[in-house]
Amino acid sequence: MRVQVSSITGICLAAALSTLSASAFANADSEGERLSGEEIRELVWGNQVQGEMAGGEAYSEVYLPDGEIVGDGYSGEATIVDDTMCFDYGGDDVDCYGVRRNSDGNIEWIKDDEVAGFGTISDAP
Template sequence: MRLSVSLASIALIVSGVSAGQALAQTVGERLTGNEIRELIWGHQVQGAMAGDQAYSEIYLPNGEIVGDGYSGQASIEGDTMCFDYGGDDVSCYGVRLDNDGRIEWIEEDSVVGYGDISDAP
């Protein structure tokens, strides 16, 4: 089930402003590290990366990543979310919201993936 990010959810991310102002300030802009943590951690994200590589992952509140048959660790580095699946490489991406409440994974100012956020099962 797809659960788009609601205005109320975005308002929780950006404290001190109304829900409408929060949407206007957040959509299309990169999220801060704290906003990424509030929006994504504790939720499931399903989408695809470049080359249509589909994924479905749960990001636990402690940063643990749970996928189908694999796991990893997420961290926040500045205003990026980083992914460590136990190999030599750690990948970090900026995050922004599009107009539909979908997240976009950003690398060097290019969208390299997207995802729909839902409640973790």
């Protein structure tokens, strides 16, 4: 019987976390200032951003002033294209996101007019 209770508790916890995560993304989509390419460079580059993407993947990356991306055990290259920040981790795809600053001062990564992730900016270590 204890295993069933633990399983049910685990299922309930997973469902609650999923709901909270979906709620956070839904709320984040409602407001904020979309940044220009130059504003993205000024706000993000030279800093560390920690957050989560919509799929639940947590990240912590430093965006060096020259565009180099430094993560835990990996690196990449960032560029500004028009009013988006583009990420190249050495694969075939380069992903570009708009950046919006929300009312809390955090950022939201925007893809196809939807919030694809969020992050908190801090000084680079």
